[in-house]
Amino acid sequence: MLPPTPRLPEARALIEMDRYFVLHAPRQTGKTTMLRTLASDLAAEGDIAALSFSCERAGTVGDDIGAAETILLKSLRRAADLSGWPEELLPPNPWPQNPVRTQFGEALSAWCRRCPRRVVLFLDEIDALQGESLISILSQLRDGHNIRPDGHPFPASVVLCGLRDVRDYKVASGGTPGRFSPISPFNIIADSLRLGDFTADQIAQLYDQHTQATGQEFTKDAVDQVFELTQGQPWLVNAFAHEITFKMGVTGTIGDRQVEDAKERLIRARATHLDSLAARLHEPRVKRVMEPIVAGGPYTDRSNSDDLSYARDLGLITQKPPPQVANPIYREVILRVLGDLTEQNIHADPHSFVLPDGRFDLPRLLEEFVVFWREHGEVLIQQEGYHEAACQIILMAFLHRLVNGGGYLDREYAAGTKRLDVLVRWPYSGPDGGRLMQREAMELKVWRPGADDPKPEGLAQLDRYLDRLTLTTGALVIFDRRPEASPWKERGGFEQATTPSGRQVTVLRV
Incomplete structure (x- = not known):
């Protein structure tokens, strides 16, 4: 302690x-x-x-x-x-x-x-x-x-x-x-x-007490990963260590691989703290804050400042603007909770998306999403409580249902960005048996009534995201929420496009 x-x-x-x-x-x-x-x-x-x-x-x-x-x-x-x-x-x-x-x-x-x-x-x-x-x-x-x-x-x-x-x-x-x-x-x-959250040095100091008492070490990469995932939220910092040392029963040195496994276990288990956090999402005051964050939209209501203060006091969002979810664990929990309804309607087999060489077939997943969107999208949007963020929530739920069996999803979103960034990480074995990591990046945009086609802006944003990830290609998904959009049964067109820096990417319009 x-x-x-x-x-x-x-x-x-x-x-x-x-x-x-x-x-x-x-x-x-x-x-x-x-x-x-x-x-x-x-x-x-x-x-x-x-x-x-x-x-x-x-x-x-x-x-x-x-x-x-x-x-x-x-x-x-x-x-x-x-x-x-x-x-x-x-x-x-x-x-x-x-x-x-x-x-x-x-x-x-x-x-x-x-x-x-x-x-x-x-x-x-x-x-x-x-x-x-x-x-x-x-x-x-x-x-x-x-x-x-x-x-x-x-x-x-x-x-x-x-x-x-x-x-x-x-x-x-x-x-x-x-x-x-x-x-x-x-x-x-x-x-x-x-009372503030732990710093990275404080996490290292706390975990070092465990090392002094037991001899079991946390690597620097493990400590850095815990800080990155929790941003120092004290309950989460302790929960990671407890999950790894007690529930997972890890006996040797603890590295970032064990931290990654513990993250998935904590999110899936929805421990008491995370569950109580999720229960707040449908409070009107919290929803008014979280919906623009998930949708990437701006805050335009001056009276919303009190709601923002409330969400900050609860620890849901960062203390300083721009408003964004407090840490990556909360980001995952929020989208998974909001996507529960969609997941109940997904019947595709996750194992069917694994290629013979062990990699994940992302192009086929997007094709399957088009079929799902044509059949269920209109109804799910109407039923989604976070109406402005419905498209993002539905696609995230679809990805989570089919990727989570063997891979990882990293989601980045914040108010005012007008986008949601997604990174699929899929571990697989190389020809020599070594562990490799497939990475696939996506950008989600929404074409809202009265706005211009977001494709040019989306390509530029995807370009910057790919540059940060050092990837050469990716996908841009554009949801059309305009009244004049194509009928639901006709949505789902693919095209190839070039980003400002010359990257070849796939554009999906649904």
């Missing part, structure tokens, strides 16, 4: 300044571990009573403010009882009785009044609270925060920790994410910190 507190040194500085602030990050990034470690370190120094407790159970009672207050105080009491502190540091037992909507704040005041140390409180899973309960707790914290300068006893520092930034708590409680009013319970926050 990496030491938690060096990952966020600003937290300690804000606590020493008696600030109230938010710590947020996606699930499974180490927030709870950091809070517990920081609370333990502060308490051990002798002048602070720092306590971390979870608000999760209080989220089950919804708008019942009294019940939420009671559960929060019970959770706080339990955490204090388990702390091992001397009696004089513990909260009063029982808590003083006060009217609903004041119980939580008055209880904290009573504790601070009797405690000889400064009290620092970490409210973990704060965004589990809902509606009126969330507003009431934040209001009580705000009131206590504001009367501290008058000598009123109240926690010196409070840290609200959850998935989302404070602006989103207003949305969760039924408000709008606009500017907070001076009397808003949301205006006590001095700062908002985000």
